Amino acid sequence: MTENDLMLTSILDCRRVDLALNKGYLTSSQKLKCDLMKARRAEGEPLQYILGQCDFMGTALSVDQRALIPRPETEILVDLAIEKIKSMREEKTLNVLDLGVGSGNITIALLKNIVNITITALDISDDALALAKENASANYVEQKIQFSCRDMLAYLKDSAHSGKMFDVIVSNPPYIPAGLIHELPEDVRREPRIALDGGEDGLRFYRTIIEYGWQILDPKGFLIMEIGDGQHDAIESIFARYPRYAVIHFYKDYVGTKRVVIARMDAQWKN
Ligand code: GLN
Numbered sequence: 724m725t726e727n728d729l730m731l732t733s734i735l736d737c738r739r740v741d742l743a744l745n746k747g748y749l750t751s752s753q754k755l756k757c758d759l760m761k762a763r764r765a766e767g768e769p770l771q772y773i774l775g776q777c778d779f780m781g782t783a784l785s786v787d788q789r790a791l792i793p794r795p796e797t798e799i800l801v802d803l804a805i806e807k808i809k810s811m812r813e814e815k816t817l818n819v820l821d822l823g824v825g826s827g828n829i830t831i832a833l834l835k836n837i838v839n840i841t842i843t844a845l846d847i848s849d850d851a852l853a854l855a856k857e858n859a860s861a862n863y864v865e866q867k868i869q870f871s872c873r874d875m876l877a878y879l880k881d882s883a884h885s886g887k888m889f890d891v892i893v894s895n896p897p898y899i900p901a902g903l904i905h906e907l908p909e910d911v912r913r914e915p916r917i918a919l920d921g922g923e924d925g926l927r928f929y930r931t932i933i934e935y936g937w938q939i940l941d942p943k944g945f946l947i948m949e950i951g952d953g954q955h956d957a958i959e960s961i962f963a964r965y966p967r968y969a970v971i972h973f974y975k976d977y978v979g980t981k982r983v984v985i986a987r988m989d990a991q992w993k994n
Contacts, residue, residue, distance in 0.1 A: 726770055730760045733774045767909040780832040784858045789850035791918035793828035796976045797895050800949050800983045801832045803974060804893055807945060807985065808837055811890070816841055820939075822875050822894035822932060823847075825918060827855030829893055834864040843869045843889070845878055848917055875928065879935035890944040892936055896928035897921045898951035925951050929958050937967040937988060946986045955981040962986055 724732070724739055731742055734749075734756050749757060763773050771777040771792045777784055779793040780801055786792050808817065817840045821830045824844035833840060846852045852870050859865040871878065875896075881887075898921040904912065911919070921927050929948065936946045946968075950958055955973050962968050969990035976982035 726764065727761075729770065729774060730757055730764075733776070734760070767913060769910040769913055772913070779828040780835075782831065782835065782862060784826055784828055784831070785854065785861070786826055787854065788913065788915065789848070789854045790826040791914050793826060796982050797828065797949055798832075799974065799976055800893065800895065800947060801829055801836075803983055803985065804829075804833060804891065804947050805836045807947070808833070808840065808891060811943065813839065813890070815839070817890040818843070818888070819891045819893060820889045821845065822879075822892065823896050823918070823928070824855045824870075825851050825895070827858040829895060830855070830868060831858055831862050831864055833893070834859075834867050835862060840891075841867050841869070843871060845871045845873055845875060847872070847874050848915065851915070851918070876931045876935075879931060879939065883935050883938040887939060888941055889939055890941045892932070892940060892944075892946045893948070894928070894932055894946075895949040896932065898925045898928070898949075898954065900925035921951070924957070925954060926957055926961065929954075929961055933958075933961045933965060933968075933986075936986070937965055940988065942988050944988075945992075948984050949982060950984055952980055955984070958984060 728739055728742060732739055734753050760773050764770060769792055771786050772788055775785060775787060777786045777792055780798055819840050819842045821842055821844045824830055824846045830842045830844045844855060849872050852872050856870060859868055897919050899919045901920050901923055904919060940946060959971060962971050967988050968986045970987045970992045972985050973981040974983040
């Protein structure tokens with residue numbers, strides 16, 4: 724669908740096929756809405772913020788400037804996480820930790836696809852958490868989520884000290900090197916910097932998550948993260964500092980870039 728069609732289906736609250744039937748007829752208020760949307764877009768705002776919605780794993784999620792817009796590549800992480808969690812065949816309810824929940828896309832998709840899990844959904848941004856809560860309640864999964872507005876490092880340290888354990892950790896952390904943010908397309912730069920900025924080399928959050936991950940993961944559990952372009956070698960070297968990780972495996976995205984990493988402590992694991 725073209726951006727214009729997406730704006731029209733949103734304004735008319737109809738499907739694409741219905742646009743042909745409508746024959747381009749808009750009331751004056753619909754025309755005004757359409758012009759406003761086009762003006763916002765021309766001014767560089769991301770299309771999804773203008774529409775107020777985006778599709779993730781077949782679910783319409785509300786999106787706005789409070790959080791990062793879910794990307795199609797992140798569906799690869801979710802598909803892998805679903806497959807691996809289901810293959811654990813546990814009878815008990817599994818505890819999942821989502822570090823940097825953003826709009827709630829990963830957490831909600833996991834809960835919609837797997838019955839026996841509960842998720843601790845962490846974000847440093849109150850705004851992002853408010854949006855994630857709205858999305859969770861619109862999808863009837865909020866009772867299975869414990870939301871926490873915390874800095875990830877502080878949370879991981881506390882959990883490691885208190886012996887709190889998880890079966891699975893998922894994360895799509897900010898991973899753009901700080902110095903490259905100004906080179907991102909105009910619309911991406913409209914997304915919250917806090918959701919993009921991965922520190923000087925983009926690896927800041929991986930260092931934190933990998934350092935503490937093994938300390939709070941069940942030995943049969945796993946850590947699954949989305950990674951940035953070309954970061955796999957550096958991330959592999961970070962994992963190598965912590966010998967408790969026995970198996971590290973990278974998975975490619977639709978264009979052949981290594982996009983997701985899964986780490987396990989259990990050397991028996993075969994991907
Ligand atoms: N995938 C986003 C982008 O490249 C970045 C998301 C992130 O930092 N986790 O625009």
